[in-house]
Each structure stands twice: as C-alpha cells, then as structure tokens.
Amino acid sequence: MTMGVSVADSTSPSGSAPRPLPQPYSTELSEALEHRGRDTPAHERIYSYLFEYRNAPPTDAQIADYFYADTGQRPTQLDRRRREVGEVFQIEQVRTGREVAYRLVGWRAVQLARGAGISQRDRFVVLQAGRCAKCGRTVADDGVKLVVDHVIPQAWGGTDSLDNYQALCQECNAGKKDFYGSFDEYADQIREAVNYDEPHRRIAMLLKATEGEWIPSDLIGAVASAKQFQEDWQKRMRELRELGLQFEMRKKRLPSGRVTTEWKLARWKDLPNEPLAPLIRRLEREKKLAK
Ligand SMILES: [Zn+2]
Incomplete structure (x- = not known):
C-alpha cells in the first residue's frame, strides 16, 4: 500500500500561483492531451485516477484496478500511457517499499519535445486549402472553422511533416478524434x-x-x-x-x-x-x- 503523501501547496519562485491542474474529463484536459496527440479515453481515464488520488498516489496495479472497476476492462499498455500523460503533466515517482506509486504534481513547465510541432509556414499552407479535407465544406461558403489535423495521429507514430497534415473542420476533427480513440x-x-x-x-x-x-x-x-x-x-x-x-x-x-x-x-x-x-x-x- 502507498503512504499518504500530501501535495505541497507550492508556489513558483516568482510568487505567482502555479497553473491549476485541469479537472478530469474537462475540455482543458482534452486540449492539453490533444496537443500532444495523446487525447484518448484511456489517457483521460488514467489522468483522472492520478488526479483523484494525488494525495494517496496510486501504483500501476491500483490504477488498473480502478480502471477495471469503472469499465470492466483491464487497461492495455498502462505503463506507456501513463508516461505519455507525463509528457504533459509532471508525475513524480513515489517509492513505497518495493512498489512505485505515481503522484500527479502539476503541469510540466517545459513540455517534452516531440518534434518541433507544426511551423507557422506549414500551418499557412495547410489552411490555405480553405476546405475541409473530409466533408468538403469551405470557410467561404459554409463558414466552417478549419484546424490542422495530423492524418496519422502522433500517438500512432504520425510525424510533424507537411504530408501528414490536412485541414479539417472542427466537426470532422472531433468525429475523427472519437473514431481514432475507439x-x-x-x-x-x-x-x-x-x-x-x-x-x-x-x-x-x-x-x-x-x-x-x-x-x-x-x-x-x-x-x-x-x-x-x-x-x-x-x-x-x-x-x-x-x-x-x-x-x-x-x-x-x-x-x-x-x-x-x-x-x-x-x-x-x-x-x-x-x-x-x-x-x-x-x-x-x-x-x-x-x-
Ligand atoms: Zn468537415
């Protein structure tokens, strides 16, 4: 079992309060994970347990148990997914005897590099299409808002390169996220x-x-x-x-x-x-x- 660990109310050196952690299943969380290509139901769920139990950090075995209790399924690739959540959020390892527990501390000050991300120039080139690559609706005629989408999501090894980008309207982008998440x-x-x-x-x-x-x-x-x-x-x-x-x-x-x-x-x-x-x-x- 883990020992209860209280989360210190740390303040940054400049004296300003640290950025509060997003609530589980919030839009803020979804966007933070999505930015890294990590927004899937499993990632959100793992975050929610780390968040909920941050005063009594869970081990992987405990996270798996919570997961099973909620979904009836064992999480697959839990170790990898927890590390991926850790690309966005600072997660400390807490040793309790022979076990390792994971304590969600806060946002990462500097998010781990995964390529440079999309450049301004690439963004311009992709959005210039003016048309959703999936449903064909346009900015001019249909008033849709386009976003740059990774054709192959980064979580699946998709690269940050022009041939892996496409313009999607927000609706198609959300639909695709659900589809790929499944x-x-x-x-x-x-x-x-x-x-x-x-x-x-x-x-x-x-x-x-x-x-x-x-x-x-x-x-x-x-x-x-x-x-x-x-x-x-x-x-x-x-x-x-x-x-x-x-x-x-x-x-x-x-x-x-x-x-x-x-x-x-x-x-x-x-x-x-x-x-x-x-x-x-x-x-x-x-x-x-x-x-
Ligand atoms: Zn569309």
Whole structure:
C-alpha cells in the first residue's frame, strides 16, 4: 500500500500561483492531451485516477484496478500511457517499499519535445486549402472553422511533416478524434504497421495485428496512406491476394445512415522479404501469360 503523501501547496519562485491542474474529463484536459496527440479515453481515464488520488498516489496495479472497476476492462499498455500523460503533466515517482506509486504534481513547465510541432509556414499552407479535407465544406461558403489535423495521429507514430497534415473542420476533427480513440487499444499494432514503407505491407500488417476483428475501411485507408497518400487502397488489397492473403468484407450502416465497409483477415501468409509492388506486377504478368 502507498503512504499518504500530501501535495505541497507550492508556489513558483516568482510568487505567482502555479497553473491549476485541469479537472478530469474537462475540455482543458482534452486540449492539453490533444496537443500532444495523446487525447484518448484511456489517457483521460488514467489522468483522472492520478488526479483523484494525488494525495494517496496510486501504483500501476491500483490504477488498473480502478480502471477495471469503472469499465470492466483491464487497461492495455498502462505503463506507456501513463508516461505519455507525463509528457504533459509532471508525475513524480513515489517509492513505497518495493512498489512505485505515481503522484500527479502539476503541469510540466517545459513540455517534452516531440518534434518541433507544426511551423507557422506549414500551418499557412495547410489552411490555405480553405476546405475541409473530409466533408468538403469551405470557410467561404459554409463558414466552417478549419484546424490542422495530423492524418496519422502522433500517438500512432504520425510525424510533424507537411504530408501528414490536412485541414479539417472542427466537426470532422472531433468525429475523427472519437473514431481514432475507439482504436486506441490497437495503438501499438497500428504504430508498427504505419512504419512500413510499402502501402501493401502497412495494410497487411494492420490486418494481421488485428486478426479476427472487423476493421472499418476508414482505418485501413488511413494506415494505407500513412506515408504516401493512397488514392485506391482497395486495389492494394486486391493485389495482396496475389500473395496469398485472403480478406472478408461486409457492409455496415453507420448511425448517420452512411454505409461503410469493414474488412477482416481471413487467411494470413507471410510476406516475402523483397519489394512487394514489383513482385505483384511480375505475378500478374505471369498469370496473364498463362491464360
Ligand atoms: Zn468537415
């Protein structure tokens, strides 16, 4: 068990009061985590336990218990997520016997660097589009407010570079945040998949990592486009069949009425260790010749 530790009412050297910590599940918290690409339901929940129990700092085991009591699920990758919350907030380690507890202290004075962030020039270039990349509404005609969005969220290994930015209206941005948040349990697999240079491999590794699960086509499209935009990632999937992979597809109607598709891996085959695009072209040529 942890010892009760009181949080000192520290004041900064200049005498001004330190910035108060955001309340759990507040907009302020969401924005602070979002700024780092860390705003997911799991991150917010972990923060809430650190906040709630900051006078009796919890161990990871206790955080996991609180999590389970509230959601009926064990948190995945708790250690990583707690560290990521710690990129924004100062979390001290408190040793109690053999255990380590985590005490939420305050805001980080200097937030840990994760790349320089978006430059003014890039922001200008992206927003110049004047149009939401998702719903197509414009600043001029529809009066939407555009924000710069990371196509692949930073939490999934998305980079701070122009080809990973797009302009989204605030509504689409919020929708995307919810959508991606629902996949946070796959964050490690996605992070692994997006790191492959070839789109075929990114798609294949995502479906392999999430084997047995139905994956929405939007997610596959996003991962396929992680390094280069893929106009037609469905074609990449058809091509993967040449290599012996098999997929199942089903249609699904969203609450909004929009019909979308979901995919799952039906059969896996290890991918050869050579560039896939030329190999697929060769296989397709051989097939044609055989006819
Ligand atoms: Zn939009």
